[in-house]
Amino acid sequence: MQQLTRDLALRIALATRVLPGVDVPKLIGVLHEKVGSPLDDEKLKSITVTNLKTGIGSLDGEEDGEDIGIGLENIKLAVRYLWGEEEGDESLPEILPYKDGDMPESIRVAIASNSGSSLNGHFGSCIRFLVYQLSRSDMRLVDIRSTVEADSSDDRNLFRANLIKDCHVLFVQSIGGPAAAKVIRADIYPIKVPDVVEVDQQLSEFQKVFDAPPPWMAKVLGKSAEERKRFSHQE
Numbered sequence: 001m002q003q004l005t006r007d008l009a010l011r012i013a014l015a016t017r018v019l020p021g022v023d024v025p026k027l028i029g030v031l032h033e034k035v036g037s038p039l040d041d042e043k044l045k046s047i048t049v050t051n052l053k054t055g056i057g058s059l060d061g062e063e064d065g066e067d068i069g070i071g072l073e074n075i076k077l078a079v080r081y082l083w084g085e086e087e088g089d090e091s092l093p094e095i096l097p098y099k100d101g102d103m104p105e106s107i108r109v110a111i112a113s114n115s116g117s118s119l120n121g122h123f124g125s126c127i128r129f130l131v132y133q134l135s136r137s138d139m140r141l142v143d144i145r146s147t148v149e150a151d152s153s154d155d156r157n158l159f160r161a162n163l164i165k166d167c168h169v170l171f172v173q174s175i176g177g178p179a180a181a182k183v184i185r186a187d188i189y190p191i192k193v194p195d196v197v198e199v200d201q202q203l204s205e206f207q208k209v210f211d212a213p214p215p216w217m218a219k220v221l222g223k224s225a226e227e228r229k230r231f232s233h234q235e
Contacts, residue, residue: 026056031055126176
């Protein structure tokens with residue numbers, strides 16, 4: 001069995017994250033079939049959308065790849081990752097200028113994402129975190145943080161938690177117990193949203209919480225102890 005370089009292994013791992021139902025061994029099998037062995041940079045860069053589509057389809061009994069249940073945009077994105085274009089997602093939202101104090105009474109929110117501006121990532125496998133500054137009336141994307149280095153870390157969950165340690169809230173599709181414990185220990189409040197939704201939609205819904213924030217959030221917003229106590233009684 002070929003020993004993949006770290007770079008090749010990361011590119012293949014990134015590609016599998018946007019290909020539902022396709023794990024690393026399965027994708028490596030498709031790549032060997034389409035471009036031969038051993039895999040190297042030149043061979044991965046020769047992969048086409050058609051190669052990937054038909055290769056995955058053949059494993060599922062769909063020779064033309066039409067009914068494999070993976071969207072064309074995801075396949076295109078996977079090809080760009082195989083080519084080594086880590087930031088190959090052309091639909092990523094734009095990072096906007098921000099400095100501390102620009103948005104009074106705001107919190108910082110991390111979104112686990114695999115593509116575009118969608119909340120569609122699992123904590124332990126998402127490709128990136130979209131980081132937003134959020135107030136009752138405004139939301140602003142302030143950073144996009146790749147998780148690619150997490151794959152080579154001794155503790156992937158801790159690496160990911162540290163990557164967003166300046167955030168107060170984390171939205172994910174799913175997160176395991178041990179990972180959630182590390183996130184909570186970093187003073188980040190994890191919220192699971194099982195369905196794929198657009199970030200703007202999720203954050204707009206969450207903004208309603210600012211009208212009557214729970215104590216932990218009121219503290220972040222700088223509310224006095226008396227105000228937080230009053231909310232607790234009302235609740």
